[in-house]
Amino acid sequence: MDVSHILDNLNDEQRKAVASPSPHQLVLAGAGSGKTRVLVHRIAWLIEAEQASPFSILAVTFTNKAAREMRGRIDELLGQHHGGMWVGTFHGLAHRLLRTHWQEAGLVQDFHILDSDDQLRLIKRINRSLRIDDDKWPAKQCQWYINSQKDEGLRAANIDHFEDDYTKTMLQVYAAYEEACNRGGMIDFGEILLRAHELWLKNPQVLAHYQKRFKHILVDEFQDTNAIQYAWLRVLSGADNSLMVVGDDDQSIYGWRGARIENIQQFNVDFLDADIIRLEQNYRSTSTILKAANKLIENNQGRLGKNLWTEDGDGEQISLYEAFNEQDEARFVVDRIQDWFNSGNRRIDSAILYRSNAQSRELEDALLRVGMPYRIYGGHRFYERLEIKNALAYLRLLVNRDDDTAMERIINVPTRGIGGRTMENIRSIARDDASSLWKACAKCVNESLLSSRAANAVLAFMELIDNLNDGCDELELHEKVAHIINNTGLIQHHEKEGGEKARARVENLDELISAAGNFDDAELDEEFDIKSYAFLSAFLDQAALDAGESQASESEDAVQLMTLHSAKGLEFQLVFLVGLEEGLFPHKMSMDNITGLEEERRLCYVGITRAEKKLYISHAESRRMHGDVNLCRPSRFINEIPSELIDEVRLKSSVSRPSFGTTKLGTGLTRQMSGNIEVPQTELSLGQRVIHGKFGEGVILNYEGQGSSARVQVSFDDVGSKWLVLSYAKLEVLA
DNA sequence: AGTCCCCCCATTTTT
DNA sequence: TGGGGGGACT
Numbered sequence: 001m002d003v004s005h006i007l008d009n010l011n012d013e014q015r016k017a018v019a020s021p022s023p024h025q026l027v028l029a030g031a032g033s034g035k036t037r038v039l040v041h042r043i044a045w046l047i048e049a050e051q052a053s054p055f056s057i058l059a060v061t062f063t064n065k066a067a068r069e070m071r072g073r074i075d076e077l078l079g080q081h082h083g084g085m086w087v088g089t090f091h092g093l094a095h096r097l098l099r100t101h102w103q104e105a106g107l108v109q110d111f112h113i114l115d116s117d118d119q120l121r122l123i124k125r126i127n128r129s130l131r132i133d134d135d136k137w138p139a140k141q142c143q144w145y146i147n148s149q150k151d152e153g154l155r156a157a158n159i160d161h162f163e164d165d166y167t168k169t170m171l172q173v174y175a176a177y178e179e180a181c182n183r184g185g186m187i188d189f190g191e192i193l194l195r196a197h198e199l200w201l202k203n204p205q206v207l208a209h210y211q212k213r214f215k216h217i218l219v220d221e222f223q224d225t226n227a228i229q230y231a232w233l234r235v236l237s238g239a240d241n242s243l244m245v246v247g248d249d250d251q252s253i254y255g256w257r258g259a260r261i262e263n264i265q266q267f268n269v270d271f272l273d274a275d276i277i278r279l280e281q282n283y284r285s286t287s288t289i290l291k292a293a294n295k296l297i298e299n300n301q302g303r304l305g306k307n308l309w310t311e312d313g314d315g316e317q318i319s320l321y322e323a324f325n326e327q328d329e330a331r332f333v334v335d336r337i338q339d340w341f342n343s344g345n346r347r348i349d350s351a352i353l354y355r356s357n358a359q360s361r362e363l364e365d366a367l368l369r370v371g372m373p374y375r376i377y378g379g380h381r382f383y384e385r386l387e388i389k390n391a392l393a394y395l396r397l398l399v400n401r402d403d404d405t406a407m408e409r410i411i412n413v414p415t416r417g418i419g420g421r422t423m424e425n426i427r428s429i430a431r432d433d434a435s436s437l438w439k440a441c442a443k444c445v446n447e448s449l450l451s452s453r454a455a456n457a458v459l460a461f462m463e464l465i466d467n468l469n470d471g472c473d474e475l476e477l478h479e480k481v482a483h484i485i486n487n488t489g490l491i492q493h494h495e496k497e498g499g500e501k502a503r504a505r506v507e508n509l510d511e512l513i514s515a516a517g518n519f520d521d522a523e524l525d526e527e528f529d530i531k532s533y534a535f536l537s538a539f540l541d542q543a544a545l546d547a548g549e550s551q552a553s554e555s556e557d558a559v560q561l562m563t564l565h566s567a568k569g570l571e572f573q574l575v576f577l578v579g580l581e582e583g584l585f586p587h588k589m590s591m592d593n594i595t596g597l598e599e600e601r602r603l604c605y606v607g608i609t610r611a612e613k614k615l616y617i618s619h620a621e622s623r624r625m626h627g628d629v630n631l632c633r634p635s636r637f638i639n640e641i642p643s644e645l646i647d648e649v650r651l652k653s654s655v656s657r658p659s660f661g662t663t664k665l666g667t668g669l670t671r672q673m674s675g676n677i678e679v680p681q682t683e684l685s686l687g688q689r690v691i692h693g694k695f696g697e698g699v700i701l702n703y704e705g706q707g708s709s710a711r712v713q714v715s716f717d718d719v720g721s722k723w724l725v726l727s728y729a730k731l732e733v734l735a
Numbered sequence: 736a737g738t739c740c741c742c743c744c745a746t747t748t749t750t
Numbered sequence: 751t752g753g754g755g756g757g758a759c760t
Contacts, residue, residue, distance in 0.1 A: 062749065062750085063749065063750080064749090064750085089749085089750065090750080091749085091750045092750085095750095113750090115750080116748095116749095116750085188750095189749080189750045190750090192750080193750090224749095253747075254747085254748075254749085256746085256747065256748090257747085257748065257749080355746070355747075356745090356746050356747070357746085357747085358745075358746090358751095358752095361751095361752095378748085412736095415736065415737085417736085419736070544750085545750060546750085547749080547750075563746085563747065563748090564747080565746090565747050565748065566747090566748080584746095587746055587747080588746090589746060589747095590746075590747090599747095603747080624751075625745090625751085626744085626745060626751065626752090627751040627752085628751085
């Protein structure tokens with residue numbers, strides 16, 4: 001077979017990786033160096049050149065989006081869809097194994113997945129029943145503890161007891177939580193991986209089967225794997241199978257959630273014969289941008305070492321803007337995007353990247369003010385929304401009446417007179433009988449264990465669910481969903497909230513019906529009857545494992561706003577990195593230790609390498625955070641970029657820039673101001689020192705409005721900051 | 736059961 | 751500054 005089309009259009013290094021004869025490859029793929037390309041071409045190479053069966057291939061990614069993209073590109077390159085190949089996320093694949101081997105994994109057949117919201121609710125309930133002080137040991141903290149232990153592959157029984165309060169309490173909660181999950185047939189995200197790993201260890205015959213099947217394993221974003229994920233891979237690949245891992249140690253930004261950058265080094269130890277291939281040629285950015293990124297990341301210790309280069313030219317200089325405050329920064333960014341748009345570019349090719357979500361507000365305000373369309377990534381994902389989770393909980397009860405998490409969620413939503421008192425009774429009966437809430441409800445009704453009013457309400461609820469069930473039997477999935485939504489009063493319930501929010505919720509419920517209609521079983525080998533409860537079950541699994549895109553309208557030409565973390569893997573012609581200030585980026589929570597600081601630096605590296613053509617970096621001299629104004633020093637990362645690559649932006653008004661004296665802001669710090677933004681139609685500019693007849697001396701912080709309604713915000717030395725209408729306040733400029 | 740108010744908190748996020 | 755959660759009050 002002619003396989004030249006697989007190797008054509010690859011560079012030497014990419015080709016070396018794709019056609020590597022070694023059983024193990026470590027591909028260190030720099031940003032924009034064609035890493036997905038290598039994975040996709042490698043798979044095509046295995047199938048077409050080495051005659052590997054698609055059934056023998058397993059490709060793992062971190063996100064569903066990445067898995068879908070890879071799958072699409074493989075099909076495209078091969079010109080057909082190979083069903084037998086497993087391409088998915090760690091969680092998706094592990095889940096698939098557990099569905100098949102539920103018995104060997106020690107699960108019940110109809111186990112269901114607990115998402116982080118369900119998990120937190122469950123922990124809260126457990127803590128209440130254990131009488132654990134929520135102020136001292138917040139449920140969130142317990143959740144974090146449990147998940148981190150699971151990421152490390154540790155169960156409560158495996159953890160050494162120390163007699164300190166913290167470990168003692170956490171272990172108590174962890175153990176009770178494990179028990180509750182087992183009783184209810186629930187597994188959380190960490191448990192999916194842990195069980196899948198234990199499945200290998202406890203069932204040699206199952207392991208042998210999959211080791212024999214998956215001769216070729218490929219892993220994307222390897223630097224993001226945690227301990228359990230790597231252990232799972234290592235065991236599966238065994239002694240004979242081929243394993244290709246692709247990653248970039250310089251883009252490891254998820255250490256805080258268990259990712260182990262050390263897995264890359266460990267790979268070299270575990271597989272001494274591994275072929276190490278560096279992809280350093282970059283096809284994304286200008287030489288200037290790459291030089292900046294290279295120099296910045298050189299400040300990190302213990303790197304495997306990589307230097308990005310391009311055949312492209314230098315391109316534009318990086319622009320650095322020193323804003324007076326966060327509003328000025330936002331205004332600057334929006335102005336630049338307008339210029340860019342007005343010179344014939346698309347907004348969708350520009351992105352504003354920030355360290356923390358809170359920074360988006362100012363940017364949004366500025367964008368709204370000029371009426372520029374934008375899209376914010378992040379926030380609530382579709383299947384995590386309240387109204388969607390409520391509807392799904394009804395569906396879950398149809399599949400399994402003993403699903404306590406679902407019961408807890410909707411037994412009184414919409415309100416039907418089953419309050420906290422009644423629930424306490426039901427819970428305690430369930431606890432005593434070690435039964436589910438549903439069974440406890442039945443018992444309460446049959447044996448008259450509740451007041452008649454409560455009993456009636458409970459009975460009505462149970463009848464509602466049973467009737468829904470009967471009405472659903474012969475319906476297709478989307479009809480089932482519609483049936484539930486229309487017959488539970490959920491719409492009216494959410495409408496009652498009123499306002500924009502209510503409208504959005506009702507719309508989302510509609511969208512859920514379409515989502516059910518679109519649900520396809522492309523990734524499942526089994527044939528499903530779309531009217532069956534098994535199909536409904538598969539849909540619910542999918543909803544738990546794939547949170548869904550947060551916003552649907554992708555078509556609009558809008559500026560992209562997102563955190564640096566969510567920008568990983570994306571690229572834009574024009575990129576703004578905003579808020580480069582000490583304490584914000586690097587963030588103060590991560591800057592006091594070298595590990596944290598280096599991860600922040602990698603985050604900055606990720607940000608810089610998102611830019612294809614032009615990069616703007618900005619920082620503000622003062623920024624309002626949690627209510628009060630802080631003075632900010634420029635981020636050390638700015639100094640780590642060679643100054644010859646940077647042009648400092650001076651706005652045109654800087655020619656007539658007023659001179660500033662040494663000013664004092666409310667914080668008591670003394671510093672040199674260098675603002676240069678003029679308040680329109682006045683002689684004033686931001687940062688300027690002024691005097692007011694009544695309030696005394698101060699500094700101009702901000703302005704808004706024009707003409708007679710123009711106002712300025714002044715931070716007075718003695719009385720704090722005030723907004724003044726210019727036409728009334730007689731402000732005198734101080735030299 | 737629902738509303739209101741106060742207090743507390745405040746990186747990053749996927750599954 | 752502002753959002754969310756929990757408790758108290760109606």
